[in-house]
Amino acid sequence: MIPLFQPAPLKKQRDYRLLLSARAVSETGAEVSRLAIPLTAAILLGASPLQMGVLTAVTSLPYLLIGLQAGAVADRMRRHRPVMVACEVISAVAMATIPVAWIAGLLTVPWLIAMAFVVGACSVIFRAFNFPHLVTVVHESQRTEALAGFQSAFALASVGGPGLAGLLVQLITAPFALLADAVSFLVSAFLIRRIAAPEIHTPAPPRGMWIEIREGLHAVVRHPALRALCGCGITINFFGSVYMALFVLYALNVIDLPAGLVGALTAFFGVGGLLGAAVISRLVKRFGENRMLAYSVLLFPIDFVTAALASGPVWGKFLLLSASALISGMAVVCFSVCMGAITLRETPTELRGRVNATLTFMIQGVLTFGGLAGGLLGSLLGLRPVLWICTAGILLTIPWIWLSPLRHFSTQEAR
Structure with a gap:
């Protein structure tokens, strides 16, 4: 339109x-x-x-x-x-x-x-x-561009x-x-x-708190695009939380990275986020939010695979992990911007607060369980095996998006 x-x-x-x-x-x-x-x-x-x-x-x-x-x-x-x-x-x-x-x-x-x-x-x-x-x-x-601006602010904060x-x-x-x-x-x-x-x-007219909450839940569950976004977000955050619960220990004790270099990897992730925020608006204008979302999830496993395979001299491991952190930072920001824009686009005005809260409840709430699962699995199985489990788990983000309507319609077509 x-x-x-x-x-x-x-x-x-x-x-x-x-x-x-x-x-x-x-x-x-x-x-x-x-x-x-x-x-x-x-x-x-x-x-x-x-x-x-x-x-x-x-x-x-x-x-x-x-x-x-x-x-x-x-x-x-x-x-x-x-x-x-x-x-x-x-x-x-x-x-x-x-x-x-x-x-x-x-x-x-x-x-x-x-x-x-x-x-x-x-x-x-x-x-x-x-x-x-x-x-x-x-x-x-201008919503996609605005959301990209917010992601730039978040990335700058994570770097500085x-x-x-x-x-x-x-x-x-x-x-x-x-x-x-x-x-x-x-x-x-x-x-x-x-x-x-x-x-x-x-x-929206008040009809009882739990009735209104159920309307938000139903809106997410029944809408194919919102359901796919929610499932993908839960998958990302759960396995990402498992990964982050163990990564510092893994980097220090298994692949022997110095503490200073471990901290530098966070900065590379933030720089990647800045790059992603800088280019996503132009990419969306060319390809649409849906296609960029689908392309982004293809890059999510890179960081997990790279960490699980890391070996060799310190400089080699650091360069490899830095590159993967940079790519992952770009992918995560591109995904987040497109997810926000699609959610605004697909959600009826009177349900925006509840749909956003439902997505946040599920996607952010799962972080707690992922961290606990990471600690438990790390104690039982060891650190590197858990990273391979995370790699397998994060691959599930791809079918969530590529088997949903988001794969088949660009933003321009939807409008």
């Missing part, structure tokens, strides 16, 4: 720049907390392995507890922006309490766990409201955030480094508050 008018380029649209800047700042702050919170728990508070496991799990637990409800509430609301601002402010307060409690001598591991849960819950609610809010800021013809986190931890110690995350949440709230676009969302 040809738009009735040509909107201004995204980079010239003030509201989009504000929203993109808010996500970039917030994600960079989140990278700081991902390093500083575990360091605070392990080094300063002497957390046990069980406590460290719980601390990791509570960040994704809110997806399972309130993810579906958040989507139903988002569809009921006429305005999403005030809730998004409130989530950022509450997260800022939660992060700021950690250095304050440390100064007062009151900081404990349970307090860290509680604050991580609060921030995780705010993140779930924010995402549920941000997805339908995007359509009030960005014209339909760990270095900033390490610097702050060295300079002011882990608890006080979390003030950077608190400030990032406040800056994000301020930027979102300045968005001027009127919110035009028509709220």
Whole structure:
């Protein structure tokens, strides 16, 4: 469908720049907390392995507890922006309490766990409201480009955030480094508050929380394209979580990579993400979201196969893993951008919040189970065999997409 008018380029649209800047700042702050919170728990508070496991799990637990409800509430609301601002402010307060409690001598591991849960819950609610809010800021013809911009922000944060986190931890110690995350949440709230676009969302009539949640679930299960996206996302995140639970141990103890090089692989993945975000809009204009999605899943097994086969001199293993991380970063970002655009395209307006929440609930919630499965399988079978299991599992993403309607219709044809 040809738009009735040509909107201004995204980079010239003030509201989009504000929203993109808010996500970039917030994600960079989140990278700081991902390093500083575990360091605070392990080094300063002497957390046990069980406590460290719980601390990791509570960040994704809110997806399972309130993810579906958040989507139903988002569809009921006429305005999403005030809730998004409130989530950022509450997260800022939660992060700021950690250095304050440390100064007062009151900081404990349970307090860290509680604050991580609060921030995780705010993140779930924010995402549920941000997805339908995007359509009030960005014209339909520019959604893929907008989603690519967000992925660029996430990739930049993953490249620069760990270095900033390490610097702050060295300079002011882990608890006080979390003030950077608190400030990032406040800056994000301020930027979102300045968005001027009127919110035009028509709220869905309330018919009971569980009835509305079931409507979101049914919309995903019954729609062939959404069902394929959901199944593919669950498969990616489950086996990816198994892989990530063991990769550091595998890299250090099995293929003998130095710790510094293991960290550098994360940066290569982020650089790949930046490259993917830079090219995906142009590729979609040429091939369509559906075809790019189908092409992306073909690249997912590369990282797993490369890691499982890695051997030889350190420089050779590092170059091989770096190249695979670069390719995987590009593939993941291309897939994520196309998935978001297709979800917006295929979902009825009144169900966008619930469909997004259902997808998030299933796709993000499975991370907890994947991490636990990785630890168990690694203990029972050894590290390299589990990587081969992950390789076999990630291959299942291909039939999810290639045997669905997404394989046969390009975006242009669907429109």
